[in-house]
Structure formats: structure tokens, C-alpha cells
Amino acid sequence: MLDEIRISNYRCFKKFEIAPLSKVNLFIGSNNAGKTAALEGIELLARGPDPSVILDVLSRRKEYAVDYSEISEQFGYDHRGLFYGRMPRIGDMFEISSSDRKNLTCKLELLGDEEEEHYRAKLFKPDAKMGWSEGPYVEPLGLRMVSEDYSERIEVRLPLTERFQFRGRGDFGRSRVRYLGTSLFDDLIISILWDELALTPREDQTIEVLRIIEPEVLRVAVLGGQSRRNGVYVLLSDGGQRIPLGSMGEGIRRLFAMALAIGNTPRGGVLLIDEIDTGLHHSVMRRMWELVIESAIRYNFQIFATTHSLDCLLALSRIVAERDDYCAQTMVHRLDRFQTHSTVFHGHELSYAIDKELEIR
Template sequence: MNTESTSTQPGGSAYPLPSLHIQGFRAFKDLRLDNLGRVNLIVGKNNVGKSTLLEAIALYASGPEVIRELRNLLKARQEFRRPLLKDERDPSVDIYRAFHTNTSTGFDFEPTLRIAPSGSGEKSLQIKLQRKSGPFARHAEPDISAQYGAEKKGNPVSEPGLDKNQTPAAERLFTCHSIPARGLEGRQLDWLWDNIVLTDQEQDVLRSLQIIAPGIERISLAEGTRISTQGRIPLIRQKGSHDPEPLRSMGDGMNRVFELALGLANSKDGLFLVDELENGVHYSAQEQLWRLIFETASQLNVQVFATTHSWDCIEAFQRAASAHPSNGALISLARQEDGVKGTVFNERDLEIITRESIEVR
């Protein structure tokens, strides 16, 4: 039975991004991706831009918070500019590194990046740098402005290219949660758990853990048990046991699945992004995990984008996608003479790729 949600986003699409066009962002000079699915797996060689694609999607979804999101993105990558003074102890991010042409020494360089669904000018995000004028302009950080379509979302600001005092906006363009390759911090887990506790989604999270350990009967985050800034400790109770035990004692795979399930459960009617989904998850459990992702994404009307380096993960994705017609897509990124390009494969293509062991990574 097809469980595809009938919910639609503005403009009639079943999910936020039926297609994507990225110009001038980091590794992408001009990248077009059409016919995206509800659940999308991104593959490609190292340093081709798989994580960058997730960053572009998160940036687009951030709505009025786009300038803050861009600043956080650069901080997470530790992309700071060189200090102008020897005793400068708090270097600012190098804003130029967010743009395709990375020329932070270029005085006349005023780049622009654009991210939007293909052919949708009114939904386009545009971020532009503008150099300052005056006798010290060469050494000054540029101003930055952001605009969605004809509606301006950010004014030029001054905190070396970005405004660290910007007031957080009330809401994003879309709900969007991201799980990095290294996993989530404790406080982030606390927040995600508190959002779904005592709801139907709590049972979805438990069901995901049972993929690896069928004997788990309950899970909770221990109230009042805190270690520094690491947040509460996830505890589980297994069948036949009267004492709880830390989830972390079950291994990295269990913790990874817990993070994935929490992120997905919190992404209703929005986007869910995962970098290196297979991290810590044994290949034998990956097909079941993908099936759960497909089912939950359809039930909650979530569009998923995940990256992988693993052929086992691709095969598991294909088998799960075959049970969900028109829901899955494989995005293969490759570097060509005129820049990074993407090819989108549907379920039929993916079946041939895995059957014939055609290399797409």
C-alpha cells in the first residue's frame, strides 16, 4: 500500500524541494537537481560537495535566520579570516569562503549566491556581499544582505561580514533538522526528546531502536542526571531486566539510530538532513533503518537528504526504496571541467546500478 502523504507545501508540491538550483555557493558554481524524491541519498567522491549540498539546503530553509545560519556554518567549519592585528584573539569568520570564488584578498570582489527550487524566482534565496567604501575599505570586512524573492530578509550588517547580535527570527522557512557526521551534542538531544515525549513519535523512536536491539522496552532521558554541558543521559530498559542502563553502553550504532529517529520525528512537514548516515550502523541493520525512514517520512510529510560513502548503504537504500514507488532518489555528484554537476537517479535506475555494481560514489 502506498502511504504517501497528501499534504502539500505552498505551490502544490508534496514536499519542500521537488528540485534545486544552487549558484555561487562554495563548491557549486551552477548545480541543478531535478526530480528529487521524498527520501534522497547523496553520493560522490571525497571533497566533491556532498556535505555542502546539505549546507545549502539548511541555508535555504533557515528563512529570516539565514545570516545567522551562514555564520554558524562557517564557524562549524572553523573557517576564520586571518587576524588583521597580531594581538587579535577573536578572529571572525571568513565570509568569502561561503561563495564559489574564494578570493578574500579581492578588493573589488562582490559575490552573490542563489539557492532556490529550479525555475522558482519568487522562492529564490539570494545572499550578496558589498564592499565598504572609504580609505580603509581594503581592510574592512564586507556587508552582507539576504533576500528571498523580492522580500528582503536581512539588512547590511557589520560584525565582520555577519551580525552576531542579530535577533533570532520567530520561525524558519521550513522546519529543518540536521544530524552531522560526528553526531549531536547532549543539549540538542534533550531538546529533540522533550519535543516528542508522550506523543506517537516517541513510539516511532522506540521502534527504531528495536531494529538493533529487539529487547528494548522503554527509553527515557534521566532527569537531573547531568554531566557538565553534555545534557541528560539516555537510558533504556530491556526485556527481563529491572534496571535501566545507559544507551551509550549499547554502542555507537544504537546512539546513531537514536539521533536519526529523534531528528526525523521532529521534522514534520519539513526537511531532515543527515551527513554520513551509515556511521556506526552495521550493514545488516541498514535496510531496516532505511525502511523506517521511508515510512516515517511519508507519515510525517518529511523530505530527507542524507549522504554516504558506503556501497552497503546504497544497496540497503535501493531495497527499501523499491517498496516505496516514486519516493526515493539517488543524487550522484561528480566534478567536471565546468564544475560540480549532479545526476538524479530514480528507483528503476537505482535497481540497475546496484544489480550491475555500477560505481556512482
């Protein structure tokens, strides 16, 4: 379990520490305080020297480089936002580490042609789920990722230019980290995640999550067949028809995505949920937290979530006030990029602040 995170020179953080960490961690703070950046930092550290993590991070924020000087638009990745100050020069690096001797550094470098070809072959060997896109030549910038975990040191390089644009979900199924952003999973990911859960005890748990909003849900299936357009369908107890989950509203689709992420987070893994309250009515927040915390304890994974919502904090505070075991596993961190460390509220302090209407966000 990560017990602290130190981030330097990454996105809005010049130097920042989030500590101590618990099993359930909620990040709060104003807009642009660095909550999502902190989640990304944890993802980068926990996934290690995996080149696809950088591309996931850049893709989620739609950080694509566009060069309008060419006749046709040229898309690569705009890596500048990864670095503090957004003006990185060759040789600059960011670093993320924890006290348990885990460390990840990413250094911006120019790659030589030969080196490009070597790492292209080594890292991005196409298979059924991956693809390549070849494009016009651009400056061969790359990130050298060095990961140290105990005595093991792994180094990889990630080209950032268009000719190495990476498509696919290379190791999504094998990663120990699950990230649920503000947008829902795409069909391919849903299909992969559902396959992992189907006919296991965690399938029942996933259906239980959907019943928070719709108690009539009996069964769930991901259907697609030859159309290659996977869709999630549910069977309700009050009728014989299978109904597309999408027809039941944004909240239940969001909960399904959350349930898939929870159900697919392996023991000892890390679950990251950005804006955990998205699409949820205040009346279901409490039940949502119960399931999240209970799952984290039962399956022994660590969760990091963000929110702006007072309803979300209120629900968490009520549940930790009632359950000592949940209280002991919960921490709230307020992030402020102008500080050097997070402001920590333990479970009982959260309850006090909410009870006394103290504004901690």
C-alpha cells in the first residue's frame, strides 16, 4: 500500500507531498488545485514504466499537438503540460515517488532515428488489440521513463511524436491500477472488464451496485456478437425484456462503470476515480461509499477519489461517524498547488468539520 506520494515538477506541482495515505483517500480542493494531476501521479507510479500510461494520461485530457503550418493537420501528443510550468526543455524531468522505495522519473529527451526504430520495435509490437499510425516526420521527442522499485530498475523510452501514436489498450487487463475518469469507459474497455467479472463472485457485487439506483435489476450482460458494437443490457424483475443500460440514465451508467472498475481492481491494487460523485444524486452517495469502502477493505485495494461535492463529503462523513472500521481507513486530503503538502483530515476530523459546518473544501 502506498503510504505517501511525493510529486515534483509534474503538472501544477513544483514540489508536493500527499501524506499520510490510507486505504480510502478522498482529494478535495478548488478548481486547478491539482486533484486530477495527483491521481495521474499515483497512476504513473503504480503502473511503473509502462509507456501506455503516459499516452492514457495525455489522451484523457486530449493533449494533442496540432501543427496548422502543414497542409494536413498533424497530431502528436503535446507533452508540455506534463511538466511544471508547461515549458520543458530537453533534459527536464518530473519525478514521483513514495516512501516504500518506489520511484518513477520521466525525462524529456531527443531520440535518434536508430533509437526510435529500436524502441518502436521493442515496445509497440502490434497485435490484435494494438495498431499503428504512420504520419509525417516530426521532431523525435521522447520520454525516458525510469522506474525503481526496491532493487529493480526498469528503463523504457516513449516516443511522443505522431509516427509512434499508440492505439489500443495494451496491458489494460493486466494492470494493477484502474482509473475511472469523468467520462465513461468505451465499449471495448467495458467488454474487457466485464469478461473479467462474468461468472465470478464479483459479478454479483456489480449487480448489487446497479441496484443502488434500480432495485429491480436481476441480471446484466454485455452483448454484441458479430456487430462488434458491445452494449450493456439489463434484465429487470418486472418484465421479460432485456433493456439497454444506456436507456436508464447517466447515473446508472456511471455506477456500472464504477462497479466494473471496483470489481476489476486486483488485491493489492489501486483504484483511481476522478469526481466520484459525477452523475449521482445525493441520496445514493452514502450507499455508493459503503460499497466502495467495503470493497477496498474486503479485496484489500487502495482507493483514491476526487470530489467538489459537499453531498459527497457529507455522505462520507456520516458513514465514517457510524463505522469505526471505516473511519480508521479513511482520509481526506485538501490539495493546494501553492502549498508543499496536502492538508489532512482523518475520518473523525471530517465528521467534526461536517457536523460543525466548517468549510474544509
